[in-house]
Amino acid sequence: MNRTMRIALPMVAGAAVLAPLAPMAMAGDGPADSAGTTQSREAKADAGAEATISRDTVIKRARTWLTAIDGHQVPYSQSKTFQGYRTDCSGYVSMALKYGKPGTNTVGLASSQFTNKIKMSQLKKGDLIIDANGSSTTRHVVIFEKWTSSAHKSYRAYEQRGGHGTDHSTRSYGIGSDEYDAYRPKKY
Numbered sequence: 001m002n003r004t005m006r007i008a009l010p011m012v013a014g015a016a017v018l019a020p021l022a023p024m025a026m027a028g029d030g031p032a033d034s035a036g037t038t039q040s041r042e043a044k045a046d047a048g049a050e051a052t053i054s055r056d057t058v059i060k061r062a063r064t065w066l067t068a069i070d071g072h073q074v075p076y077s078q079s080k081t082f083q084g085y086r087t088d089c090s091g092y093v094s095m096a097l098k099y100g101k102p103g104t105n106t107v108g109l110a111s112s113q114f115t116n117k118i119k120m121s122q123l124k125k126g127d128l129i130i131d132a133n134g135s136s137t138t139r140h141v142v143i144f145e146k147w148t149s150s151a152h153k154s155y156r157a158y159e160q161r162g163g164h165g166t167d168h169s170t171r172s173y174g175i176g177s178d179e180y181d182a183y184r185p186k187k188y
Contacts, residue, residue: 051098051187052187052188053097053098053187053188054188055124055125055126055188056125056126058096058097058125058126058143058185059096059125059126059143059145059158061095061096061097061098062092062096062143062158062168063158063168065082065092065095065160065165065166066166066167066168068082068083068166069082072165073164073165073166073167074087074092074160074165074166075087075165076088076089076160076161076162076163076164076165078136081101081102083095084101084102085101085102085103086102086103087160087165088160089106089139089140089141089142089159089160089161090103090104090105090106090108090109090139090141091103091160092158092159092160092166093109093128093141093142093143093160094109096143096158097185097187098187099114105136105139106130106131106132106139106140106141107132107139109128109130109132109141109183110130110132110141110181110183113186114185114186115128115130115183115184115185115186116183116184116186117181117182117183118182118183118184119182120152120174120175120181120182121152122182122184123144123147123155123182124144124184125144125145125146126143126144126185126188127143127144127182127183127184127185128141128142128143128144128182128183128184128185129141129142129144129157129171129173129174129180129181129182129183130180130181130183131173131178131179131180131181132181133179134179137162140159140161140173140180141159142157142158142159142171142173143157143158143159144157144182145157145158145168148170152175153172153175154170154171154172154175155170155171155172156168156169156170156171157169157170157171157173159171
């Protein structure tokens with residue numbers, strides 16, 4: 001056997017063994033694209049679709065996970081799914097926006113493929129507030145519903161958060177000095 005075959009044969013055999021395991025990788029940590037963002041193939045395909053969704057529909061879909069399990073919220077997990085979507089913050093937002101299952105990750109949601117960055121003062125119902133920096137345990141995304149007052153010091157938001165699950169509460173991410181920014185989904 002020549003040298004090229006001795007090197008190539010084990011590589012091909014190894015790839016054949018590992019290929020079936022690829023779908024078992026951590027949800028949301030799929031293969032990186034050319035920009036270094038990771039997301040599921042389905043979410044990528046759906047992102048390019050011209051399908052639109054209304055802001056009211058996004059909020060209605062977000063609300064469903066508050067009572068989806070016998071009147072209780074969907075529990076948070078970075079490894080489990082519910083109705084085909086990951087039950088972490090970005091999987092939840094992907095569900096609300098009708099992106100492909102199991103959903104893209106937080107970095108993907110902040111990319112120009114899915115959203116455009118806007119000013120906090122421009123937020124409308126169904127827009128997103130995202131911290132795409134840090135690690136998989138510190139990044140986060142919420143769905144903006146409405147300002148709590150004309151002072152714009154806090155707002156109502158839907159989110160899927162660790163230790164709790166689906167939540168609808170008052171938040172102030174992005175107000176002041178933190179790493180959160182406002183984004184408008186391209187689906188509107």
